[in-house]
Amino acid sequence: MRSKERDVETKMRQYAAVCMRLSEEMEESGKKERQIRALMQIALPPRTRGNSWDFALDQIGYLGRYNLVWQVLWVLLFWYLIHHGIPYLGAGERENEILILVSLLPPLLTLLTVEEVTKVYQRSMLEIEYTTKYSLQSVVLVRMLAMSVFHAGIVAIVIFGIHAEADSEIGTLLVYGFTPMILVTGILTKCMQCCHGEQLRSAGIGVYALTVVLVVAGNTKYCGWYQPAYRKAWCAVCGAGIIFAVWQFGCLRRKLSSIPLHCLNNGEKHVPDI
Amino acid sequence: MVLEKMIRKYYDEIFLYCFHRVGNRAAAEDLCQDTFVSFIEHYAEYRHIGRTKNYLYTIAGNKCKDYYRKNKPIPVEEFPEQGTGECLEELVVMRQMVSGLPDELREAVILRYFQNLKYQDIAMILGISSSVAKYRVKKAVERLCEMEGGTDEVKRERR
Numbered sequence: 001m002r003s004k005e006r007d008v009e010t011k012m013r014q015y016a017a018v019c020m021r022l023s024e025e026m027e028e029s030g031k032k033e034r035q036i037r038a039l040m041q042i043a044l045p046p047r048t049r050g051n052s053w054d055f056a057l058d059q060i061g062y063l064g065r066y067n068l069v070w071q072v073l074w075v076l077l078f079w080y081l082i083h084h085g086i087p088y089l090g091a092g093e094r095e096n097e098i099l100i101l102v103s104l105l106p107p108l109l110t111l112l113t114v115e116e117v118t119k120v121y122q123r124s125m126l127e128i129e130y131t132t133k134y135s136l137q138s139v140v141l142v143r144m145l146a147m148s149v150f151h152a153g154i155v156a157i158v159i160f161g162i163h164a165e166a167d168s169e170i171g172t173l174l175v176y177g178f179t180p181m182i183l184v185t186g187i188l189t190k191c192m193q194c195c196h197g198e199q200l201r202s203a204g205i206g207v208y209a210l211t212v213v214l215v216v217a218g219n220t221k222y223c224g225w226y227q228p229a230y231r232k233a234w235c236a237v238c239g240a241g242i243i244f245a246v247w248q249f250g251c252l253r254r255k256l257s258s259i260p261l262h263c264l265n266n267g268e269k270h271v272p273d274i
Numbered sequence: 275m276v277l278e279k280m281i282r283k284y285y286d287e288i289f290l291y292c293f294h295r296v297g298n299r300a301a302a303e304d305l306c307q308d309t310f311v312s313f314i315e316h317y318a319e320y321r322h323i324g325r326t327k328n329y330l331y332t333i334a335g336n337k338c339k340d341y342y343r344k345n346k347p348i349p350v351e352e353f354p355e356q357g358t359g360e361c362l363e364e365l366v367v368m369r370q371m372v373s374g375l376p377d378e379l380r381e382a383v384i385l386r387y388f389q390n391l392k393y394q395d396i397a398m399i400l401g402i403s404s405s406v407a408k409y410r411v412k413k414a415v416e417r418l419c420e421m422e423g424g425t426d427e428v429k430r431e432r433r
Contacts, residue, residue: 004419012387015365022293023286039310040278
């Protein structure tokens with residue numbers, strides 16, 4: 001029986017080998033070339049079809065359900081922690097606890113952005129589908145911007161929600177909520193210029209761990225960064241953070257424009273310099 | 275440019291797959307073209323979950339299924355103008371036997387032996403587990419052996 005099976009398998013392989021002739025015939029007749037030309041006529045328009053707004057909408061659409069799940073989970077986590085708190089985090093003081101959570105949770109959304117943007121560097125369909133239509137630079141930056149704006153919106157909404165419930169001062173909540181997020185965004189944008197893939201992911205986790213340490217330390221008696229006296233300092237850091245993030249965004253834009261596309265698409269193990 | 279390279283790389287493979295599935299050269303050419311048109315039109319919605327080649331195979335497989343729904347199966351008539359004599363006759367018989375397999379066994383055996391794909395890729399294309407892919411291929415080969423036993427007897431009777 002086994003030899004019979006081998007015989008059948010051999011015949012099928014022989015048949016497949018003979019059929020290769022069909023594609024050769026197609027190539028010889030020039031039909032394959034005509035078909036590919038016709039396909040390229042369809043493929044070319046995306047670069048010119050639609051405007052930048054359509055492209056941005058495409059990218060927002062791409063962000064998709066997977067991210068939405070994480071964002072919903074984030075909101076649920078936020079809501080749960082705000083209502084139930086973390087033992088010992090605020091040393092028993094409800095207002096301190098809220099302020100710490102407001103600082104700690106938004107940077108998690110920045111990690112989501114980095115995770116998403118990292119996928120652009122995978123040698124896969126993503127490079128092909130997007131780099132053939134638009135430059136890698138446009139894809140990365142538009143996705144980052146779209147996700148950052150969306151996340152900023154989510155953070156603003158939950159902060160307004162807390163303000164309505166906990167009766168905390170809205171200005172304070174906004175500053176404590178956005179400052180760590182902006183700083184982490186700036187630092188991770190800087191990291192994106194130096195590393196990619198797993199390294200970038202690790203850098204993101206490292207930066208977040210540092211943020212946690214700084215935020216929690218800010219609530220101890222040794223470094224009372226959450227005291228009202230430091231409010232102006234927080235505003236200054238927030239302003240500096242915005243300038244730093246915008247500057248790093250510009251640097252990343254320049255860096256991306258200098259990456260040769262063939263490095264991404266020719267199966268090289270490492271994308272140079274990013 | 276990258277897209278063109280990719281189309282050139284996989285065009286023959288997808289064309290042959292369509293040919294093996296439908297057994298008609300003209301239809302296979304159309305299906306292959308349709309596969310790439312769909313690929314180009316929908317790649318913006320595609321999320322990377324595996325190899326591009328497998329994605330193309332999946333599209334081609336769906337196109338072939340649609341083709342079957344609209345058209346009655348055509349007996350294999352065309353064959354490359356190569357090979358003569360009993361060897362060719364045997365291969366034609368083999369091809370006809372493959373055409374006679376149930377759909378799920380046929381597509382597994384085509385991917386394995388005609389397209390020379392790994393079980394892991396077959397599983398991904400057909401949306402089944404690797405063990406199910408192996409089982410289907412094994413079952414198909416067994417069926418073909420049984421069928422071939424039958425054709426051998428017919429040959430002997432003819433002699």
